[in-house]
Amino acid sequence: MRNKNMKAEMKSYIYKMVVAVCCTAILSSCTDLDEKLYDQVGVQNYYNTKNDVIRATFRPFEHAFWSIQSRHVLNELTADQLITPTRDGWWDDGGKWRRLHYHDWNVEDGGDAQTEWNGCFQGIMQCNYVIEDLNALTPSRFGFSEAEFNNLKAQCRVLRAWFYLRLLDGFRNVPLAVSYNDVSKNTETQVEPKVIFQLIENDLKECLPLLTEKTELGSGANLQGQWTKAGAAALLVRLYLNAKVYIDEDRYADCAQVAQDILDGKYGKYEVADRWDAAFDWNNDVCDEVIFGFPAAPGYSYWQYQGDTYWWTVPARARYYLNDSKCKAGDHNTKYAASPSYAPNGTKLSYELGMPVEHFRKYAGDERMKLYRNLGNSQREGMFLYGYLEYKDDNGATKRVQAPESPYDLYIRDAVGKFQDLAPNKWLVTTSSTLRDGDHNSGWHFAKYPFYTDNDAHQMESDYTEIRLPEIIYSLAECKLRAGDKTAAGKLLNKVRRRNYPAANLPTVLYQPDGAATLDMKEMLDEWGREFFAESRRRIDLIRFGKFTSGSWWDKTPDADDHTKIFPIMRPILNANPALVQNPGYNK
Numbered sequence: 001m002r003n004k005n006m007k008a009e010m011k012s013y014i015y016k017m018v019v020a021v022c023c024t025a026i027l028s029s030c031t032d033l034d035e036k037l038y039d040q041v042g043v044q045n046y047y048n049t050k051n052d053v054i055r056a057t058f059r060p061f062e063h064a065f066w067s068i069q070s071r072h073v074l075n076e077l078t079a080d081q082l083i084t085p086t087r088d089g090w091w092d093d094g095g096k097w098r099r100l101h102y103h104d105w106n107v108e109d110g111g112d113a114q115t116e117w118n119g120c121f122q123g124i125m126q127c128n129y130v131i132e133d134l135n136a137l138t139p140s141r142f143g144f145s146e147a148e149f150n151n152l153k154a155q156c157r158v159l160r161a162w163f164y165l166r167l168l169d170g171f172r173n174v175p176l177a178v179s180y181n182d183v184s185k186n187t188e189t190q191v192e193p194k195v196i197f198q199l200i201e202n203d204l205k206e207c208l209p210l211l212t213e214k215t216e217l218g219s220g221a222n223l224q225g226q227w228t229k230a231g232a233a234a235l236l237v238r239l240y241l242n243a244k245v246y247i248d249e250d251r252y253a254d255c256a257q258v259a260q261d262i263l264d265g266k267y268g269k270y271e272v273a274d275r276w277d278a279a280f281d282w283n284n285d286v287c288d289e290v291i292f293g294f295p296a297a298p299g300y301s302y303w304q305y306q307g308d309t310y311w312w313t314v315p316a317r318a319r320y321y322l323n324d325s326k327c328k329a330g331d332h333n334t335k336y337a338a339s340p341s342y343a344p345n346g347t348k349l350s351y352e353l354g355m356p357v358e359h360f361r362k363y364a365g366d367e368r369m370k371l372y373r374n375l376g377n378s379q380r381e382g383m384f385l386y387g388y389l390e391y392k393d394d395n396g397a398t399k400r401v402q403a404p405e406s407p408y409d410l411y412i413r414d415a416v417g418k419f420q421d422l423a424p425n426k427w428l429v430t431t432s433s434t435l436r437d438g439d440h441n442s443g444w445h446f447a448k449y450p451f452y453t454d455n456d457a458h459q460m461e462s463d464y465t466e467i468r469l470p471e472i473i474y475s476l477a478e479c480k481l482r483a484g485d486k487t488a489a490g491k492l493l494n495k496v497r498r499r500n501y502p503a504a505n506l507p508t509v510l511y512q513p514d515g516a517a518t519l520d521m522k523e524m525l526d527e528w529g530r531e532f533f534a535e536s537r538r539r540i541d542l543i544r545f546g547k548f549t550s551g552s553w554w555d556k557t558p559d560a561d562d563h564t565k566i567f568p569i570m571r572p573i574l575n576a577n578p579a580l581v582q583n584p585g586y587n588k
Helices: 004-020 050-066 068-076 093-102 111-135 146-170 193-210 229-241 243-247 252-263 356-361 469-482 486-500 503-509 521-531 538-544 571-576
Strands: 290-294 390-392 398-400 464-468
Touching: 050 068, 050 111, 050 146, 050 290, 068 111, 068 146, 068 538, 111 146, 111 571, 146 193, 146 229, 193 229, 193 243, 229 243, 229 252, 229 290, 229 464, 229 469, 243 252, 243 538, 252 469, 290 469, 356 521, 464 469, 469 486, 469 521, 486 521, 521 538
Parallel strands: none
Antiparallel strands: 290 464, 390 398
């Protein structure tokens, strides 16, 4: 049983303090580096107590948690696994979701790319403000030991590296902003990607020994919401794994070394959970698989339970099936679904990419393939929602979830088309299937984080898991595979995969040499997609494997060239700072 008081303390430690001193004015864009976060508050009259220092340190973390939404949209809806089709006239929105899917965005689109740019730079400048404030303070004045204070000082440097890693990933060419008080240290125009890469690398390496280490299994609740040694090391793994993409340098050996150090316990004690959903469940703060997460709770922040992340991954009237109609996050909607495996006439598609449900089906007995259900007492099973979704109404009668406006029972299919009330054993004659052709039956829905009922004491209590140990294992496995060590790669992946299947199935579903399944680079990418389905990373995995612009998937042909591997700098951002240079391939 987890320590509830400890979790409540951590919520208060990070978020209640943030609310008490939350910024009322943040940067409107990264280009206005002179704008003040406060009008009257300064170092000399703000930092009076130990709690003041703690509040200031973790203020940018709430903004960071909020900012995951734009990253999720950009990294999933531009890739091959998630889609937003039209549904009986819903979800067209001027074609914005189609443009993401088709890689047809432009500098006028604004939207999530602009939010991602602005949100990351706002976070960077908040971090810079705190970093410079803390450098001017004396720890003994506030009752900190040197080690405690160094840990606090390192928090925002690592968080700044996390923001910069996202900018490097999404835009590649960005300005350097390392100071709030001395803007001469910053640049108005972009620097070479390697400059940002080295800033991230240096900050993480310098901060790593200053951070706290998780020394015992089961102690994660004490550290949730803080960067630890393993958290900073995990960001290095992300950086090195994608170095070839970012700066055209092969750093797979460095990635493998840091990943191995994490697995060897050099930076703390972690282990893979015994079930796939433990890292997302209501008590995931004590899950030893979680390396870094943002604390969340209904009375505080819960940005993963928002429409742009995981709240709109189920049917619009899913509240009847889930019994969460009184939930503080509001009603559900159908923004996200799995890309289809079948044509409307029932013919299986033959794409190498996409078709995520079919990739799950490849290995029999996968626990994640079960229909999502709330089992009561803060337990769930399954990840997908499909077929008929039946529930009991107030009179005890069995009903089915219906479409939100048209009077037909949903029968959710692994296909996109206008099925309406077509019987489950019937298919459409037409083979036309595009993002414009959907209805509320189109595409399997999913629940990565649990949707517990209104009667459940732990409804929406899950923390947001940003980094978990399987990412480190999979990164090391990929490095081993790229180096030609297929045996070691397979064994690493099996450490995670074996929890997803019944023991009787393991001889056929595990990779060689532990089982009969064959591992190669195509299968490695597929396995990234299964384990990290809808976890805000699919785009960069496709890019790293050379598939993002050249590959084909449902309703998506190859791009004309590679310029869409990075996003454009949107028009309002260019207008705000004429010194910025548009990314290659986009209209200036």
